[in-house]
Amino acid sequence: VGALDGFGAVCASSPLPVVADIHFDHNLAIEACRRGASALRVNPGNIGSWERVDAVIDAAGEAGIPIRIGVNAGSLDPTFAEREDLTHVEKLVGSATSFVEHFRERGFADIVLSAKAHGVPTTVEVNRSLSRELPEVPLHIGVTEAGTLRQGTVKNAAAIGALLMEGIGDTIRLSLTADPVEEVNVAWDLLSAVGLRRLRPELVSCPTCGRCQWDLMGVAAEVERRLAGVRAPITVAVMGCAVNGPGEAKGADIGLAGGRGKAVLFASGEKIRTVDEADAVDELFAEIECRFT
Known part of the structure; x- marks a missing residue:
């Protein structure tokens, strides 16, 4: 309860939109919607059941806020996770498209989609596939578990840079095991390097x-x-x-x-x-x- 009260206070005073990033506990996601979150990030694959996912969808709909659907190796759709005939890329893409379909069937279309991996080739291939299969859905791109400042910068630049140069990706997260300020700095440098946005020298x-x-x-x-x-x-x-x-x-x-x-x-x-x-x-x-x- 204390954390939720604090979250509500942050939402009320923040000059920027506050996104609630919730794993496992669907009740926290529901309460975040009620406490002023501007958006949710949930991984349907680790919320626990479709009933719980639906409760989160309904809460976001009532609050009028979007949901970023996340998929990674630890939050696949069980239908795809256990199939040995599929590659990891196919499992990620299949899970992502399955989740989007379920949200739409529930009447919720205000979504952003993110499918992440820790490897550059997988990240690029997954997002290329999603951009072809779901061209109307905004994609949030990034490399998860990218590593420390030096190695993580290289991996993020290779994957995110390749996708951005192909016109794939609407928002980015540059994940590093480093000061979060460095994530922002490297992200700006990357956007500048690929010719999309220039803020500084x-x-x-x-x-x-x-x-x-x-x-x-x-x-x-x-x-x-x-x-x-x-x-x-x-x-x-x-x-x-x-x-x-x-x-x-x-x-x-x-x-x-x-x-x-x-x-x-x-x-x-x-x-x-x-x-x-x-x-x-x-x-x-x-x-x-x-x-x-």
């Missing part, structure tokens, strides 16, 4: 090579750190040499190319001025503030 920098004559890695890391506070959809370059750097990064809005104690500050491939290496990052951000903020 993109940093481009070259690998080190024989022409590099300054602390490229250190400067790039410092620029990345300070760009976290900039809210402008610009491209910033940090290049290893002043000979080729400005030309190679002429698509960047602004950047640095360094060497031998100096750095060239440039914009759109054109030199602005030469600065001392020790002052290069400060000079770059002074120019960013002047031009873009």
Whole structure:
């Protein structure tokens, strides 16, 4: 009861929609609908019975809120879960389509569908199949149990990025065993990388090579750190040499190319001025503030 009271208070005061993510206990899902949830996420495969699922559907209908139907390896439709003739992909897709059909038969169509796996190929194949079989149903995509910051970022980028580039997916969750803030940061970076949404700067920098004559890695890391506070959809370059750097990064809005104690500050491939290496990052951000903020 205390948790539900707290949930109701959060819903009443939150400036953002609050989604109740409920597993196993259908009564919690029903009460969440009554306490102000803006949406539900339930996995019908672990609620316990169709009668309990129907009670949740009815509560959401009365509250006028949507339901995200979730499917994963632990919440398959029993009809598909025990079949040895089906692949894991087929079990996920079959369960998802079965759940959607049941919701529709119950007269509830305000749904979003999510079928997740921890592997990249499975995630991509499942969502491709669902987008073909249920093109009218919004898909929430992501990799479940993706792992820690480094490995999880790679797996999410591979799976979610591939699907988004094919036009598949309406919302995303980038799951990481890390600070939730990192999930949001990586999600924004992914959306930017595939050309869908830009909220903040993109940093481009070259690998080190024989022409590099300054602390490229250190400067790039410092620029990345300070760009976290900039809210402008610009491209910033940090290049290893002043000979080729400005030309190679002429698509960047602004950047640095360094060497031998100096750095060239440039914009759109054109030199602005030469600065001392020790002052290069400060000079770059002074120019960013002047031009873009």
